[in-house]
Amino acid sequence: MSRVQVHLILLAIVIMAATGMAALPSWVDQPPAVSELAPPAGADNIDLAAAITVTFTGDVDPATIGVNSLRLSASGEPVEASVSYDTWTRSAVLAPARPLKSGTKYTATIVAAGIGDEAGNTLVTDQSWSFTTRRDLEHGFGGPILVVHSATLPFSTYYSEILRAEGIGSFESLDLSQVTAERLGRFDLVLLGEMPLTKAQAAMFSQWVDTGGDLITMRPDKKLAGLLGLEDQDASLNEGYLLIDTATAPGYGVAGETIQYHGAADLYALTVGATEIARLYSSSSNATPNPAITVRRVGRAGGQAAAFTYDLARSIIYTRQGNPSWAGDERDGNSVVRANDLFFGAKKGDEQPDWNDFDRIAIPGADEQQRLLVNVMNFMLEDKAPLPRLWYFPKGHKAVLVMAGDDHSTVSGTEDSFDRLKASEPEECSVAEWECYRATAWIYTSGGLSSNEASAYVAEGFDIGDHVNKGCDNLRPTDFATIFRRELNEFRVKYPDLPPQTGSRTHCVAWSDWASTPKTEARFGVRMDLSYYYWPGSWIKDRPGFMTGSGLPMRFADLDGRMIDVYQAATHFVNESGMRFPTAIETQLDQALGPQGYYGAFGTHYDFSDDFDKQLTAAAKARGVPLVSVKQLLDWTDGRNDSHFAHIAWSGGSLSFDAYADRRTGTMLRGMILAQTGGREVLAISRDGLPVDHETEIIKGIAYAMFPVETGAYRVTYGRREISDASDVR
Numbered sequence: 001m002s003r004v005q006v007h008l009i010l011l012a013i014v015i016m017a018a019t020g021m022a023a024l025p026s027w028v029d030q031p032p033a034v035s036e037l038a039p040p041a042g043a044d045n046i047d048l049a050a051a052i053t054v055t056f057t058g059d060v061d062p063a064t065i066g067v068n069s070l071r072l073s074a075s076g077e078p079v080e081a082s083v084s085y086d087t088w089t090r091s092a093v094l095a096p097a098r099p100l101k102s103g104t105k106y107t108a109t110i111v112a113a114g115i116g117d118e119a120g121n122t123l124v125t126d127q128s129w130s131f132t133t134r135r136d137l138e139h140g141f142g143g144p145i146l147v148v149h150s151a152t153l154p155f156s157t158y159y160s161e162i163l164r165a166e167g168i169g170s171f172e173s174l175d176l177s178q179v180t181a182e183r184l185g186r187f188d189l190v191l192l193g194e195m196p197l198t199k200a201q202a203a204m205f206s207q208w209v210d211t212g213g214d215l216i217t218m219r220p221d222k223k224l225a226g227l228l229g230l231e232d233q234d235a236s237l238n239e240g241y242l243l244i245d246t247a248t249a250p251g252y253g254v255a256g257e258t259i260q261y262h263g264a265a266d267l268y269a270l271t272v273g274a275t276e277i278a279r280l281y282s283s284s285s286n287a288t289p290n291p292a293i294t295v296r297r298v299g300r301a302g303g304q305a306a307a308f309t310y311d312l313a314r315s316i317i318y319t320r321q322g323n324p325s326w327a328g329d330e331r332d333g334n335s336v337v338r339a340n341d342l343f344f345g346a347k348k349g350d351e352q353p354d355w356n357d358f359d360r361i362a363i364p365g366a367d368e369q370q371r372l373l374v375n376v377m378n379f380m381l382e383d384k385a386p387l388p389r390l391w392y393f394p395k396g397h398k399a400v401l402v403m404a405g406d407d408h409s410t411v412s413g414t415e416d417s418f419d420r421l422k423a424s425e426p427e428e429c430s431v432a433e434w435e436c437y438r439a440t441a442w443i444y445t446s447g448g449l450s451s452n453e454a455s456a457y458v459a460e461g462f463d464i465g466d467h468v469n470k471g472c473d474n475l476r477p478t479d480f481a482t483i484f485r486r487e488l489n490e491f492r493v494k495y496p497d498l499p500p501q502t503g504s505r506t507h508c509v510a511w512s513d514w515a516s517t518p519k520t521e522a523r524f525g526v527r528m529d530l531s532y533y534y535w536p537g538s539w540i541k542d543r544p545g546f547m548t549g550s551g552l553p554m555r556f557a558d559l560d561g562r563m564i565d566v567y568q569a570a571t572h573f574v575n576e577s578g579m580r581f582p583t584a585i586e587t588q589l590d591q592a593l594g595p596q597g598y599y600g601a602f603g604t605h606y607d608f609s610d611d612f613d614k615q616l617t618a619a620a621k622a623r624g625v626p627l628v629s630v631k632q633l634l635d636w637t638d639g640r641n642d643s644h645f646a647h648i649a650w651s652g653g654s655l656s657f658d659a660y661a662d663r664r665t666g667t668m669l670r671g672m673i674l675a676q677t678g679g680r681e682v683l684a685i686s687r688d689g690l691p692v693d694h695e696t697e698i699i700k701g702i703a704y705a706m707f708p709v710e711t712g713a714y715r716v717t718y719g720r721r722e723i724s725d726a727s728d729v730r
Contacts, residue, residue, distance in 0.1 A: 031121035033057045034110060036492065039525065040500070041129035045638075047522040047565055048102060048133055051485065052094040054110045059090060061118045070094045071109045074101070089489040103135045137161070137555065137563040141644040141660075143170025144188040144385065145377075149195075150176050155561030156193025156218075158313040163191075165554050166374045167390035167672070169644030176201065184208045188384045189377060194219040194311040202227075212301035214380040216373075219266060219311040228307045229274025229296035233267040240265060241281035242292035246701070250295075250375035251277060253597065253701025258284045259365040260357055260549075262318035265292060265310035273297065277376065280309065284357060295376065304380045312369060317557045319366040319549035320568060321532075323355045324559055327514040328474075332539060337474045339511040339532040343547055344539060361545030362591065364598050367552055371700055378674060378702075385650030386674045386716075388657055390640055392552065392599055394434050394626070394668030396706060399592035400601040401620045401627045402569060403439030404505060404530055405608060406467050411448045413608025414441040418462055421627065424617050431461035432666050437617065440503060440630040442467035445494045455497045463629035465501035466491035472508035477516035484520050503630035505530040505571065505605070518556040518566035528553065528634040530603045532570040537578020544584040546572070551592070551600020553637050567637060569630070571603035575612035582615040589623055597700045601633055639664025643709070645671075653680055655716040659687075659709050667708070673716055675703035680718035687712040 036055040039046045054070060065085040070092045072079040080097040092110070100106065109128040116122035138149060138157040147163070149156035160173055174183065176195055181204050184190065192205065192215060202223035209215050209227060217224060225232050241258040244251045258281050265280055267290045278292040295306040318324065322342020330337045331347035345354040356365070374389070381387055393400055403421070407414045421437040429435035440463040443449060454464050468487050470480060488501060504521055509531045511517060518529055534540060534547045553567040573585055591598045606612040620627050639662040648657040661669045675682050675696045682705040685692040692714070694707040705716070 030058070032060050032115065032117055032123055034123075034127055037108075037127075037129050039131040042131070044132040045134045046100075046131050047525075048099045049519070049523050050100070050131075050133075050525070051523045052096075052108055053086075053089075053091045054108075055089060055091040055489065057090075059087070059117055060085065060092075061116060062087060064115050065092050069111055069115055071111065072096065072106055073109075074104050074106050079106070086485070088486050091489070100133050102133055105130055105132045134565060137565060138173045140164075140171035140173060141169045141646060142172050143644075143646060144381075144387070144648055145171035146179075146184070146187040146190045147171055147173040148176055148179055148190060148192045149173060150193065153193065153195050153561070155311060155314045155317070155557075156195055158317060158557055158561055158563060159191055159193055159218075161555050161563060162313065162316060162370050162373065164641045165552050166370055167392065167640070168374070168387065169390075169641070170387070170646065170648060179204070181208065184213065187213070189214040189216065189381060192217045192220070193313060195221070197221040197223055199223060209303040209305050210299040210301070212299075212303045214304045214306075214384070216306045216308070216376060216380070218308050218313065219264070220307050222266075224305075224307075225268065227296075227298065228294065228305050229271045230268035230291075230294065230307060231271050233269060233290065235267045236264045237267060237280055237282060237288065237290070238264045241284050242278045243281055243287070244278045244293075244372060245276065250372065250379035252375065253699070254372045254375065255363050255365070255368045257360070257363070259360055259363060259368060260319070261292070261310050261312075261315040261369070262355075263311055263314045265290075268307075268309060270294065277306075278372075284359065293372070293376070295380065302383050306376055306380065308373075312373060314561065316366045316370065317561065319356060320554065321514070321548070321556065324514060326355070327559075328512060330474075332536065334536070336472050336508055336510050337512050338509050340535060340539070340547065341511075356547065356549055358540075358543060358545075361540075361543050361547070362598070364546045364549055364551050364600065366549035367599070375702070382677055385648055386655055386677050388645045388648065388655075388671055388673045388714075388716075390643060390709065391670040391672055391706065393601065394636060394665070394670075396670050397434075397626055398597070398599045399589050399623070399625045400633070401573075401616055401625055402530070402601055402603045402630060402633050403437075403613065403616065403627050404503075404571070404604055404630055405439065405441050405606045405613065406505065406507065407441050407443040407447055407449075407608060408467070408507075409444045409447040410608050414443060414447070414449050414464070415453065415457075417441070417606075417608060417613050418457055420614065421617065422460075424621065433668060434626040434628055434632065436461060437627040438462055438629045438632060439613075439627065440465070442503075442505060444469070445490055451495050451497065454495050458498055461629070461632075463503065463631040464495070464498060465503060467507055468504060469507040470510045472510060474510060474512045477513070477520065480512070480516065481520045481523070484524060488524060500525050502526055502634055503528040503530070505533075509533045515556055515558045515564060518564045518568070519558070522564055522566050527565060528567045528569055528630050528637075529556075530569050530571045530605075530630065532568060533574055533605065534570065534572055535574050535577045537576070540577060540579070542579045542584070544572075544579060544588045546570070546598075546600075551598065551602060553601055553633060567634065569601060569603050569633065571605045572600070573602060573604045573616065575606045575610055581612065582619050585616060585619040589619060589625060593623060593625075635664045636668075638662075640669065643669055645714075653718045655718070656714065658713050659711060661709050661711045665709075667710070669709040671707050671709040672699065672704040673707075675705045677718065680720055682716055683719045683721070684717045686715045686717075
């Protein structure tokens, strides 16, 4: 008999003596039962390394748990796995021998026979449940664009995440080994990641461009130099800058000062027919004679070939996640390794420049280069079909505040903050439409919030989860996984009626290496992380901006470039960062809403020790910026990424396509299409034959027709107006 059971029986005897009960309560000698299944029954989009567990209502004898106690199968075929028992969480844990397959339905079964406690009570019945794993992250929904990646260079798969972030889901993705001339013929534009090509493969792409295809290459194989109009200089430039020509398309609207790239750029000279879009710089002010981005028209069929002389995907990942060489390195003088250490240059004894240039910190450099890629795509597709896209945020919003507080066992900090938000929000607002003011609180179970109070707030649209505490220590990944599992379990015990936790920012924002934290989070269904924290004040020196070069939630990548199904959403506004608030908040929001177009979902941090949440609310309310929880942002991002356009066709000045709007986007999804192309402009948009209202808006220097997106068949009619009404453009 376990020590816990002995204590329970002694407690029961005391109760009997006090109440005159004639028999022990039934719960003293009840057989163990299942209290929770993970992943939940019927769940989909489950990570390929998910934690598969069965939690019991009471202690189970570890000796009764073995490989036959918990089984996993797919299509009736058993999955090889080991099974262990975690006494802390009272859970049987199944560990598959290999990662699960994507897009596959799995069935797990807990076999009752033999499972019991030390008193001889046994589980009564078997129980089975099913869940489905997520689809491959590199895949789009089909369309006129092909992303070519390589299994040997997984950075090339990240272009699918870049396209999704830019609102483009109308693409297919193929490994280079699967690409044939026949398959190329189905696409208007091909995006070729960095990878070596054989002579035959280089000839295949060249011939396709010569017959009218549009090719964008990333740090291209030198065999394509002739096609691209480049002459190899047999040298490269690491960790440089580029300056985009913003005076001509496709550079319109992008940042007009030098911005960084990370990784290596090959040095070329232009030959006849190639046009320079951006120039390489060896420093922020020293130009080279070498192009960074080029485009060239090829042949008589309208084909074009563009080159990014560096690998954009690698550069985006490194800009967002920091210097991989500094992973696990404590650099800022604080004993805890945090995500900011991946960007901090001035380590004592190892002085280096900051990873992302603070002279450019106000510019979201990663986002701007992604937008330039889309501009290049639109430029190249002008003689084919305009490309419909989805706007970043609901209802055309250009900035969002992601309200997230860390409650370190305050008496009523979470309740007071939530109540203030409700008191400030518009009357008769809609939570589903992002009109009400909502927030996330990550809390300790030792705090003052009761289970009933938490459930009531969640019913009103707030988001509450565990503030996982690593103890402000630098931990091995296995140790963190254990802490993470146990703390989530303790949280569920106190708050059993709350939905599964989907977001996290750990206490002390400890970040011990490159990516073990998001990989652990993904196993337990936590899919948005705000631990990239703009701090400390002695480093950032009151400079509002983008530590990660981005305001967009995008998936993490591992060291080899493989995507992790957890979104990085940086914490831009930190109450303890020493910046002048609310001025810093107002400045960054105004740059998102103004002509700079530095859009963002801006993560926040407050700990109920000051009035920072009030300052955030006031700045957002004055500008009409939504205040949302982490869960709201996650649901929106997933819903937007699963929404897309299909069957895109262009004929006689009319663009037709089908739209699919994921239910999680509600009525808030907005589309965008070039307002002018080929000398024509958008005259009308319809869905299922009925007119759809649209507005023409200048976005980053380019005119787009913006329109609401619902599931249906769309038609965009282009033509020439005799009199252009300038009032249509705002």
